[in-house]
Amino acid sequence: MSDTVLPQRYELTLEDAVLGAKDWTRRVYLRFAVEPGGEAYGGQIHSAGGLTHALFIATETGLELSADRGRLTGTVATRIRFAGEPVRNVVYSLDAAADSAGAVAGSFTATVDGEPAGGGSLAGTRDTGPLPVPGDCLATLMLHDAVDRDKYLVCYLSASLGRVTHGFATSPRFNHAVHDVDVSALSLSADSLHGALGVRLNPDPWFPADHQPVACVYQLDARLRGAELVGSHQGRFGDQSVAGPLVGHLSAKPGMDQIRGVSWKFEDGLTGGEPWQNRTFISFRCRDGQVVDGTMHNPKSNAGWTGRLLGGSVSFDGETLTADLQGCVDESTSVTPGEYAITLAAQPVGKHLTGTFQTALAGQPLKNGRAAGTIEFGGIQ
Numbered sequence: 001m002s003d004t005v006l007p008q009r010y011e012l013t014l015e016d017a018v019l020g021a022k023d024w025t026r027r028v029y030l031r032f033a034v035e036p037g038g039e040a041y042g043g044q045i046h047s048a049g050g051l052t053h054a055l056f057i058a059t060e061t062g063l064e065l066s067a068d069r070g071r072l073t074g075t076v077a078t079r080i081r082f083a084g085e086p087v088r089n090v091v092y093s094l095d096a097a098a099d100s101a102g103a104v105a106g107s108f109t110a111t112v113d114g115e116p117a118g119g120g121s122l123a124g125t126r127d128t129g130p131l132p133v134p135g136d137c138l139a140t141l142m143l144h145d146a147v148d149r150d151k152y153l154v155c156y157l158s159a160s161l162g163r164v165t166h167g168f169a170t171s172p173r174f175n176h177a178v179h180d181v182d183v184s185a186l187s188l189s190a191d192s193l194h195g196a197l198g199v200r201l202n203p204d205p206w207f208p209a210d211h212q213p214v215a216c217v218y219q220l221d222a223r224l225r226g227a228e229l230v231g232s233h234q235g236r237f238g239d240q241s242v243a244g245p246l247v248g249h250l251s252a253k254p255g256m257d258q259i260r261g262v263s264w265k266f267e268d269g270l271t272g273g274e275p276w277q278n279r280t281f282i283s284f285r286c287r288d289g290q291v292v293d294g295t296m297h298n299p300k301s302n303a304g305w306t307g308r309l310l311g312g313s314v315s316f317d318g319e320t321l322t323a324d325l326q327g328c329v330d331e332s333t334s335v336t337p338g339e340y341a342i343t344l345a346a347q348p349v350g351k352h353l354t355g356t357f358q359t360a361l362a363g364q365p366l367k368n369g370r371a372a373g374t375i376e377f378g379g380i381q
Helices: none
Strands: 008-014 028-034 040-047 056-068 071-082 088-098 103-112 115-127 137-147 151-160 163-170 180-188 192-201 214-225 228-237 240-251 259-266 280-287 290-297 305-316 321-332 338-349 352-361 364-377
Touching: 008 088, 008 103, 028 056, 028 071, 040 056, 040 071, 040 228, 040 240, 088 115, 137 192, 137 214, 137 228, 151 180, 151 192, 151 338, 163 180, 163 338, 192 228, 214 240, 259 305, 259 321, 259 352, 280 305, 280 321, 290 321, 338 364
Parallel strands: none
Antiparallel strands: 008 028, 008 115, 028 040, 056 071, 071 088, 088 103, 103 115, 137 151, 137 240, 151 163, 180 192, 192 214, 214 228, 228 240, 259 280, 259 364, 280 290, 290 305, 305 321, 321 338, 338 352, 352 364
């Protein structure tokens, strides 16, 4: 039996950690690892908002943390910039404890540009279990300053049988689209990630203004330490040269037996309204290949329509999820009412889904495009 002590991997949510109009907009998410000897590394920081939306850009600039007998103390230094605002130097001082099951709870205080800025509660998890296997795992990468020189790119990748097989990317401060990746030249080994990553940045309905994709390529060079990836990238965003730090982590793949539920967002999939009004969120649970309940809506209260998910069928062959759904827009002052047929085809990357959608209204083909969502495995209890 091995006596090796593995690094402690923390994932924390800090409440009221930045300014925001609503509770969820004030959250900050942290991930880092702490070695048994006390060194902390691999800091990743991001805002609430989901795959394709973020409220700020943040970079970790220093970790001074101690994890001893379940107690976590110390500081996380960051640089945070909201759109249209100057960069702020924010330092979070953490004081938390982990129980025997790995649940973490505690509090923090903050300073902004050296001045006290209040504090709040924190909660999360501490993982001290076996490390993911690099040849059969998920990898999440954050490439800072990779897009338009000052925006970040997040890559969600899947590895099987010793090689990176597929994935997708997002750049939430660039636009709300899902982006295609070419991972054929990437190598993930027991101690490093390196090679060329190709990315096709797709337009969303608003940006870029010319609605043309941007071809990018990045040379990645990162060290794998425990489950954390730390290194750098350099390459091209369109015709611009870019370079910056790379941070990320590996995680185990979820069991992909039967599908419990799916949540999906697609831009401008309906018709009759402005693109943001045509945006649709679909969420459903399924059993034995059939949708048993679900919703279809636009979360903005001024979108001007209400809808229902009527039903549908779902299949998963171990690689691709396909859903044929029927929805209805009942009342509307924006999008065209009626019964919509919606087809989804996507590949899971862990709990995330990325793929394509097609819509039809009254039997007539309407629109198609890229979309993203989440998938939950395990079956309905």
